[in-house]
Amino acid sequence: MIRINEDIGFLGTGNMWSYDLGNSSILVRTGEGNVLVDCGYANFPRILEEDLLGQIDFVLLTHLHGDHAGGLHPLILKKFYTGGEKVKVLYATPDFRDELTKYMSCFMSDMGKYVELVPLSNIPEIQYVDTTGRHSKGLMSYAYSFVLGKRLIYYSGDLGDISVSEKCIEEMLKAHPGAKAGDVLVLHETSFKEYFGHTYYKELEKLAKKYPVLAYHCDHRNAPSDCRLKFAAVSA
Template sequence: MLLNVLGSSGAFPTSESPCSGYLVEHEGFRILLDAGYATFPALLRHTAAESIDAVLITHGHPDHCADLNPLLRARALGGNDPARLPLYSPPRALDAVLALDRPGMLDDAYDKHEFTPGESFVIGPFAVDTRLLPHWLPNAGFRLTAGGTTLVYTGDTGPSPHLIELARDADILIAEATWPEHVPAEAAEVLSSAAQAGATAASANVGQLILTHLHPGVGATESVAAARRAYSGPIAVATER
């Protein structure tokens, strides 16, 4: 399994980083995992728009799905006539981004597959498990397994035992860590800190922790240090590559 980080900035993109987006590939099958602001240009540095085989979206906030619009425009208007792109998301998560264009303009560019978080399914060579994780909007955490490797991605989430269950013994956990130590009180149930991500990684016995969705201005060194107090395995901050 090959993972490329397209972006990881929380809330809004910066000059250094797009928002959340990950390109996951196995046996030539390419999944786009979230498509936040500014991830489409980053995607094009790795592959063509028509080469994406499926898209998984955790939830409907634009820092996780806004660049689905240029991706679909490129496939619909680029002249290569690719197959319809399967889009997987919780119910109604994509309604707003799919309504950005005139009615019917992109209808032939995608097939929408809505699922209830908690369901499991297969996409190409990937077995996909999902869990409902706490956020302001319904958010699906994803567990992708292919070729003996397991990758777990939280989307945006507050603390939850379902997250530990989802991440159990995963090779890689990509965990939302908006703040290093303490999440503001108004968001404490729906967002996480790097310290909490480290505790989750330790409890779930994951092989590697990747911190993502850091709020712009939050330092990587501070976040890694916060996660390190609970988790002794490899820790990195998601950066575009």
């Protein structure tokens, strides 16, 4: 795990293809327990290798692509068969709860035996932003913001519309009078190619002029020579 501060660590920083970096995923400590944000296909082996199974109290997904949700099934079964524990899966909206139920029903018929679905409102430190259609057409997706003590954190998920991120960060700052731009930590996906559904690095560089940004969901080893972003993968 790449530790960002005492509350947040990256389990992986890569994308669908750069899986040797782990799929992008963070483990966040909240007052209600530790929340794993995303559990892609390459995250599950890492969870076992780093002996993190017992540290995951909740799972929260940004969307249902394989590099974000593909490790959920093995995680659920491993938790159940090693500790008799149900995985608590958080959902931001009733629509996403239904989508999750449909998804999990594809690999387990008696879902209620293994999984407890919990509304995200149970974790007051986390708010969501609906980013549906701004990563993949028609696909439900979410970004999340975290208020952890004095720390304000924004996590973009996969998102191709940086104006959504900017708006959320501005609202977070407004809701916390006295907080300055430098108090926000923006964890944002990026891409070195310009295409729909992801944030081109030159766009993210503009945001990084206003707020501290750590980029993820890319292979930082392939960053263009003119790229000035800081990467979560090398932040430790």
